[in-house]
Amino acid sequence: MIAINVEELVRRYKKKNLLKKNEEYVAVNNISFQVNKGEMFGLLGPNGAGKTTTIKILTTLLFPTEGTVNIMGLDIRKDAKKIRNQINFTFGGERGLYWRLSGMDNLKYFADLYNVPTDIANKRINRILEIIGLKEWKNERVENYSKGMKQRLHIGKALINDPEVIFLDEPTLGLDPVGAKDLREIIQNLLNLDKTILLTTHYMYEADLLCKRIAVINKGKILANDKPEALKSLVKDSNIFEVEVYDIDNDKINKIRNLEFVQNLQIDSNENSKLLQIQLKKECNISSILSIIDDNGIKAITNRRPTLEDAYIKLVGDGTSD
Numbered sequence: 001m002i003a004i005n006v007e008e009l010v011r012r013y014k015k016k017n018l019l020k021k022n023e024e025y026v027a028v029n030n031i032s033f034q035v036n037k038g039e040m041f042g043l044l045g046p047n048g049a050g051k052t053t054t055i056k057i058l059t060t061l062l063f064p065t066e067g068t069v070n071i072m073g074l075d076i077r078k079d080a081k082k083i084r085n086q087i088n089f090t091f092g093g094e095r096g097l098y099w100r101l102s103g104m105d106n107l108k109y110f111a112d113l114y115n116v117p118t119d120i121a122n123k124r125i126n127r128i129l130e131i132i133g134l135k136e137w138k139n140e141r142v143e144n145y146s147k148g149m150k151q152r153l154h155i156g157k158a159l160i161n162d163p164e165v166i167f168l169d170e171p172t173l174g175l176d177p178v179g180a181k182d183l184r185e186i187i188q189n190l191l192n193l194d195k196t197i198l199l200t201t202h203y204m205y206e207a208d209l210l211c212k213r214i215a216v217i218n219k220g221k222i223l224a225n226d227k228p229e230a231l232k233s234l235v236k237d238s239n240i241f242e243v244e245v246y247d248i249d250n251d252k253i254n255k256i257r258n259l260e261f262v263q264n265l266q267i268d269s270n271e272n273s274k275l276l277q278i279q280l281k282k283e284c285n286i287s288s289i290l291s292i293i294d295d296n297g298i299k300a301i302t303n304r305r306p307t308l309e310d311a312y313i314k315l316v317g318d319g320t321s322d
């Protein structure tokens with residue numbers, strides 16, 4: 001069964017610039033995708049790609065400009081109220097919880113909002129506290145929770161109406177590696193409860209680990225929609241060459257980018273160094289790269305197999321062109 005069906009969805013915003021009153025900005029530009037019941041589906045894309053706009057439409061918070069959306073067979077335009085009973089969502093960040101209440105009282109409050117009968121709510125809340133690993137902390141005020149615990153409570157909040165479909169917008173944003181790992185396990189376990197999940201994330205590793213299928217979205221359009229393995233095969237014929245240098249100027253970077261066997265170049269800047277991640281065709285001449293950066297103080301060189309992140313960079317580009 002199809003849980004989420006999106007067809008030719010378009011969302012335009014009026015531009016905020018007062019001088020260009022009637023100009024519109026297309027945030028979601030004719031996208032279509034389906035998510036099967038019980039599946040975890042990932043929506044990946046850079047800032048401003050249109051992910052949050054899409055989720056807001058799917059959760060009935062924003063009206064679509066064009067196109068159709070069905071959630072559990074219900075039409076987003078006609079059955080928004082019924083849909084709201086079958087879905088829930090988290091929009092990351094720390095807002096939306098009552099910090100002066102305990103975790104348990106937060107959940108009780110949200111159960112009330114959904115009119116869950118008290119006896120069912122009590123059982124459900126106990127179960128939720130187990131799922132999100134906050135049983136021992138249930139009477140502690142949320143203001144004393146760590147960021148990871150707050151995010152777990154957000155997931156708990158999203159389970160309070162026992163929804164069929166859950167939308168998670170960047171659930172692990174800003175968490176430390178251990179907090180993020182714990183949360184990923186909790187999210188993974190939601191599939192055992194037969195939930196359908198639509199997840200947005202900036203972390204490729206996370207999408208690769210959790211999602212059965214992934215749509216890569218950029219500038220409002222879907223560039224690819226496939227299993228992680230299939231996306232990775234987009235870069236199976238390339239090699240990733242990583243060079244860490246103390247510093248490098250734009251001229252040299254452009255010289256490397258223009259080498260005929262260089263498919264992509266991504267730079268991660270740290271305080272004391274820059275990491276160049278260079279996607280190379282199979283047939284390449286590494287020494288010509290090294291001769292360009294020879295005098296820049298090379299700290300480290302590695303050669304590695306491509307990951308989902310490399311496939312993503314190939315699809316979305318490295319941010320140098322518009």
Ligand SMILES: Nc1ncnc2c1ncn2[C@@H]1O[C@H](COP(=O)(O)OP(=O)(O)OP(=O)(O)O)[C@@H](O)[C@H]1O
Nearest residue numbers: 013014025027045046047048049050051052053054
């Ligand atoms: N209310 C609004 N009015 C005008 N433009 C908007 C509005 N909300 C979003 N946009 C624009 O629509 C585009 C898509 O935004 P959206 O928030 O959906 O992207 P996103 O993929 O979720 O990005 P991020 O990862 O940064 O959250 C952006 O260019 C954004 O500036």
